[in-house]
Amino acid sequence: MSRGTALPRLTSLRLFAAAVVVVFHLDQWGIASLPASLSTLGFIGVSFFFVLSGFVLAWGTDPALPARRFYRHRFARVWPSHAVMVGVAALVPVVAVARSWEIAVPNLFLVQSWWTDPEVVFGMNGVAWSLSCELFFYAMFPLTVYVLRRVPGVVQWALPLVALVVAGYVGLQDAGLGEHLPVLRFSEFLLGVVAGLALREGWRPRVHPLVAAVAVVAGLAICYRAPFPLPNVIMPVPFLLVLLSAAARDLDGRGGWLRSRALIFAGEASFALYLVHELVIINLAPHLWEIGPQWVMALIIAATACVCAVVLHLVVERPFNKLLRGRSRSVALAPPEELTHDDDAELTGAGDPHAREGDRV
Secondary structure, eight states, X not given: OOOOOOOHHHHHHHHHHHHHHHHHHHHXXXXXOOGGGGGGGTTHHHHHHHHHHHHHHHHHBOTTSOHHHHHHHHHHHHHHHHHHHXXXXXXXXXXXXXXXXXXXXXXXXXXXXXXXXXXXXXXXXXXXXXXXXXXXXXXXXXXXXXXXXXXXXXXXXHHHHHHHHHHHHHHHHOHHHHHHOHHXXXXXXXXXXXXXXXXXXXXXXXXXXXXXXXXXXXXXXXXXXXXXXXXXXXXXXXHHXXXXXXXXXHHTTOOOGGGOXXXXXXXXXXXXXXXXXXXXXXXXXXXXXXXXXXXXXXXXHHHHHHHHXXXXXXXXXXXXXXXXXXXXXXXXXXXXGGOOOOTTOBOOSOOOOOOTTSOOO
């Protein structure tokens, strides 16, 4: 079995996935939109995070890592920033859907996506519904890997593909459940896990970046006409091709702009950007309507969200992750030049949706 090593391109790619979600919410809240309503497809950024999460966890998690330590690392990586944003949502003038104690409690414990009431699912800091899905993914990860390692490769690949079909069918019957129910969104995570395990076992597919880009464009063209939430089951395969292409180039030791320190840092902070951006949009927009063109509003809001994200990343995410993990270092938050092969290394190169040793979206 090959030992996990850093894949910094995957960290940088997280920034673009987070940016797509920001564009989606700028459109949703009437601030700005892309031509031909392309920004309405921005919700698929979450699907990218789910596939990435499974991929980097499977690639980077040491099989000998005790489950209890794995769960502690995931808690340290995700919950502190989420808890802070729940507090922020309780204090800001406006939230996306609703807030109350009854909504805050399941939200705080990241179980809100199991509710059918949209006010609970998207209450408080609405984007945290995806973290509720991630919590389920993390809980299932050790068992999932145990099972996958004991079935033939063809069965491993068949499982997520069948799960995607089932998720698409259920989503067509009930779009709400198809969007947020963790057991249905698990199909995207599972696809990433299967590919990450195969990569760890020595599989080295050669996916040219142009092929991956064409697959994404073709997928988006299909999604443009597909009913919601079918894009969530159409795009995981093109997204996986992007991850495989980027991972192969990292494993080959190739340089490139996606390995720049600035982009890697931005990718690390993308989890914080995901958490803060919608609350920034809905609370800042009412004060900007008179300043001029909507694109100027969008730039101001995006810049403000980025500043808030960096603060959350540096003041909350990094220090609390270090504190709660104990002696084991978080590779997700380590500069590339400091990466080493720790005994329990979870080396992946992703930062969150959504981390180098396990995601967030």
